[in-house]
Every structure is written in structure tokens, then in C-alpha cells.
Amino acid sequence: MSMKGRFPIRRTLQYLGQGDVVFKDSVKVMTVNYNTHGELGEGARKFVFFNIPQIQYKNPWVQIMMFKNMTPTPFLRFYLDSGEQVLVDVETKSNKEIMEHIKKILGKSEKVCVASGHHTKEWLHWEDAEGMVLPTFSLKKRTFLNAPHVHESR
Incomplete structure (x- = not known):
């Protein structure tokens, strides 16, 4: 960028x-x-x-x-x-x-954001052009969270 x-x-x-x-x-x-x-x-x-x-x-x-x-x-x-x-x-x-x-x-509310994971700054959320949600990645844990078929990154 x-x-x-x-x-x-x-x-x-x-x-x-x-x-x-x-x-x-x-x-x-x-x-x-x-x-x-x-x-x-x-x-x-x-x-x-x-x-x-x-x-x-x-x-x-x-x-x-x-x-x-x-x-x-x-x-x-x-x-x-x-x-x-x-x-x-x-x-x-x-x-x-x-x-x-x-x-x-x-x-x-903060309670709902905490439950859904929107409260932290370490979560990255991406969507592609068709609106499909791509895997969410945790910067702290260095793992993909919502994609069970994706293994840990190195």
C-alpha cells in the first residue's frame, strides 16, 4: 500500500x-x-x-x-x-x-463484542469481492481461527 x-x-x-x-x-x-x-x-x-x-x-x-x-x-x-x-x-x-x-x-454492547470477538485489535477480518468471509487470523496466536481446514502458519 x-x-x-x-x-x-x-x-x-x-x-x-x-x-x-x-x-x-x-x-x-x-x-x-x-x-x-x-x-x-x-x-x-x-x-x-x-x-x-x-x-x-x-x-x-x-x-x-x-x-x-x-x-x-x-x-x-x-x-x-x-x-x-x-x-x-x-x-x-x-x-x-x-x-x-x-x-x-x-x-x-461491550459484552456482545467480547462474545463475538470484535473487541480485540489483534483480529483481522477480510472479505473477498463476492462477500465470502476469508479465514480470520489471530496475530497473537499466529493461527487461523475460523477455518478448521487451514493449519497453523509459520
Whole structure:
């Protein structure tokens, strides 16, 4: 991976794995409506720049759509599998406040994350182009965890 462009550390596995928002399984689509100019949308712009890559990495089943310069005020909208929509106003909020808020209302609890293995940073999760889950690899144990036919790596 090339380390060129604006803030290239955002594309490293270490950075992507540091995101702590794992959505509930009911979250299917997330839309981000923000503007590229204006003081009130600064938190939303930083959220898109720094936090959306982490959210995409931790939640590969969630479709994320960006709508730029199409709204007077920035907001997020979540579409749930029940047909419900959750609207989150992010005007005047910092990117950290936005992350805390969506984690609180739509994130899995710590207990559920621990049970499913999403809480640790040593897990790498990959999907191929067809959405097939590839073997999960533990960096600490140096073993494949969800593929019984794959032997320990050396």
C-alpha cells in the first residue's frame, strides 16, 4: 500500500482496527450528509475523513453512502432491517462526539463484542469481492481461527 496522499496512516490495518464502533446486526445502511464548507460541519467532515474508514472496516455488512453539499445541516441516517430509520443530527458536534453517540445508540454492547470477538485489535477480518468471509487470523496466536481446514502458519 502506498503511503502517499493526505494522512496515509488512515489506510493501515493498525489504524483501521482501532475503530471501536461495531454496529448491531440490524443496521444495514448508513448515509452521511455533510457539507465541505462551513464552521458548523467541521465535526462531520473530520468524521468522514478519519472515522468512516474505521467504521467500514469494522462493519463490512453495512452499506455506507455519502451525500456531499446536498443539505443545509449535516446529519446521519441509519436504515435498519425492520424498515425503521434513525436520524442523527451532527451539527456542531466533534467527530469524537459523533462516534460516541452512534456507538451508544446503535453499537453492540461491550459484552456482545467480547462474545463475538470484535473487541480485540489483534483480529483481522477480510472479505473477498463476492462477500465470502476469508479465514480470520489471530496475530497473537499466529493461527487461523475460523477455518478448521487451514493449519497453523509459520
